[in-house]
Amino acid sequence: MATRARPTGRRNQVLSREQIIGTAVELLDAGGEGALTVRALTERLTTGAGAIYYHVGNRDELLDTATETVVTAALTTRPAQTAATPEDEIRVVALALFDTIAEHPWLATRLILQIVRNPAGPVTVGIFERIGRQVSALGVPQAHWFDAASTLVHYILGAVGQNARIEGDTSGVEPHADRDEFLGATAEAWQALDPEDYPFMHAIAGRISEHDDREQFLTGIAVVLGGLARLR
Amino acid sequence: MATRARPTGRRNQVLSREQIIGTAVELLDAGGEGALTVRALTERLTTGAGAIYYHVGNRDELLDTATETVVTAALTTRPAQTAATPEDEIRVVALALFDTIAEHPWLATRLILQIVRNPAGPVTVGIFERIGRQVSALGVPQAHWFDAASTLVHYILGAVGQNARIEGDTSGVEPHADRDEFLGATAEAWQALDPEDYPFMHAIAGRISEHDDREQFLTGIAVVLGGLARLR
């Protein structure tokens, strides 16, 4: 009888939301947050600004969606699959986040923003759920589940943020040499501090060059896991 | 004989670096990072853009200096002074950072940036030194000082970042009511999750409204401190 609007009335969609998000991640990986401009997007995708805004709302939303996509993918991919103990599974999740941020340094800042502003979003919920289940498997009484999971997540976020590379570096030009140089300069600066005013920094200055971020991260996880016994 | 340049050849300085930093902090406190524009600064200080750049280099440097100023002040001010044990002193430092970020939410992001990019700067060094001394007083063997201090600092940064208010809120209009509403909405969203897919989030949803950020933070500190026994 009456004319119904076609359920899928699309005519000629050549640009998709997924495409935009994908290119956004590329731009972010290549040059950090500053490299994600609407104009850079329109050039790579050969469209106009309006087309972008038709699909994504605004730049901040795009940044959030990119974060969501990358983090969710990292948490969903089942790596070794064989997580024997709750402790192991927590390490697997933590390292997945660690490695993801190493690949996408812009995530460090964005991850924190997500969790602060959007605690009901898939990123926050995904991380908490994944960690939280292991907390309960660990034998922490339910009354302390929230505190225990929070402590783990907060430690992971703080540590993982530290691993992020320096922003604005022009893509990966000898990242390793840069890093050694950077650590060396830091060690030197710590060494140069007045031992009277900074006895501790002076004492640990030597350790910084030989330390391994990933190992230190795992040590930290072990410390927190050990401390959770307090809540039992 | 020869004409020497006057050692202090200033003629009519009416604008100081300190003044600029002070107004920058005001703008940041009032409206977050987006509110710190060179134009807003020139208006408040009734000068031109050039005057700002004569004193501070650029916006990013100003942001770093503002961070430095606020954090250093927070760490320097001796609060109760009576820190009986190393554990107490760690709590004092941690809470000082916690409260400072509550007052200056824009610090959350900036603090992490500082520590990542400028590990030899006064902020990183100040926090590490303060925490590190207590780690050694705690009886952690020197070989583990760096790991122990890192774990504490990373936890503190991760947790403290969570406490930051939502950015861009128009100054403090009933911040408490906003916060209750925010937590309530979060609890509801967690409650609404499918209990099959998110058993943990569902289980802790009730706790979020009754929980106290500061107390939870202290619980986390206690967990990490407890875990440090592992390194002894």
Added chain:
DNA sequence: ACCTGAACACCGTTCAAGT
């Protein structure tokens, strides 16, 4: 030495107009 303020290049976002 310190400051002015116009000028420049570059942003994010909107919107009338097209198909």
Added chain:
DNA sequence: ACCTGAACACCGTTCAAGT
């Protein structure tokens, strides 16, 4: 429904010119 692209308001930064 989906896209174009000019236009707008607003950025950070520079720099010749003033005192």
